[in-house]
Amino acid sequence: MGTTAFKADERIESVEIDQQHLTVGLMDGRRISVTLEWYPRLANADRQQLERWEICGAGYGLHWEGLDEHISTEGLLRGAPAPRYEHDRVG
Template sequence: MSISAVKIDPRVESVAVDDRRLEVVLRDGRTISAPTAWFPRLARADAAQRADWEVSAAGLGIHWPQIDEDLSVEGLLRGGGGAA
């Protein structure tokens, strides 16, 4: 009997944000989703500002330079945002 090991990799793969949701896909295939309303800067940002994101903190955070917003994967997994 073999046991397959799940490889956990919580680094950010992709990010999508619209008027309703923030969705973060991690490299290990997990998806974190939260209401955009939880993040006031993202909620007030326009589509171009939301689309301008970059990976930070060695892959464990997300930064939106135009609106100076930072979120951490750890914070998102806990149900908040947490600064990266």
């Protein structure tokens, strides 16, 4: 029985943001969806701020300069929410 080796490619291919979730599509076909509540700066942002993201870190990160938020695919895959700070409260 043969097996095909599959190479994971964790670089970002696509990004979707709705009112409740950030969904990142990876080059290898996986999709990671997390609640915006994991990232208070995103949860508290308006639609215009949310749409001002850029792919960085050779394709392994997302950055919102105006929100001072950076999220890596490594963190998304680990299921690591942003650290909580007093000024980042959701709501």
